[in-house]
Amino acid sequence: MTTLLQLSDTHIVAEGEMVSGRLDTTAPLERLIQRLQEVREQVGTVDAVLVTGDLSEDGSPESYDQFKRLLAPLDLPLYVIPGNHDARAPLRAAFAADGYLREDGKLNWHRQIGDLHLIGLDTLVEGQGVGVLDDATLGFLDSTLKTIGGEPTLVALHHPPFKSGIVFMDAIGLQSTAAFGDVLRQHQGEILVVCGHLHCMIVSNIGGFPAISAPSPCSSFAFDTRKSARIGFHEQGDGCLIHRWAGTFQTVRVGPVGGAGPFPF
Ligand SMILES: [Fe+2]
Known part of the structure; x- marks a missing residue:
């Protein structure tokens, strides 16, 4: 059994700062860590x-220091990939x-954790919102999937495929969804693709494998499919995901608050 916690889109800023002049991203992450x-x-x-990316709102070294300070109580190994709000060098x-992490180039990596392989892919195009998986990635x-040879693997990237x-x-x-699917389709075994960016949990698929986006602890985007949907975030943190491998994959959301109970049926 291997269990990974997936946090995404924490959008942390330096201590005392707010996102977009109004959103405190520190307190919701503190609450979620306490809940966990x-x-x-x-x-x-x-x-x-x-x-899975957007650790920081502004890519500043101070925001990454603050992020690490907030995660410290968990006392767990951290594996990160960049999102469009991150800056690669800091x-x-x-x-x-x-x-x-490599000393230069894209932040692509592979680690084995228990009986699960974890692959991180870098989709960041600095200064832009869109994501790209370049040919090297x-x-x-x-x-890497060839080397892994079909053992259970979690593939992580910020932008949803x-x-x-x-x-x-x-x-x-x-921007590279079709090419990403083409690579995955050439491999067999148990692969789960996980991502962020959407600030809400959506289950879909890519290249014949399931793909899941994680919520954000600090804000959400409404599932509003109208072209006229107003652009912006809601002040609603929605927790994080837990992915377990126990002969098959299982994904569970952990919300930011627990209800009263349990009460007898
Ligand atoms: Fe984000």
């Missing part, structure tokens, strides 16, 4: 935390000591 600590014994052993510098994915139906988010979506 409360349910930790119920969930069982968690092996690592995967963060992100690399902040997590260099963990030893799995797709080649890395293909060769599917259309969400949220028009303004799809406009800044992944």
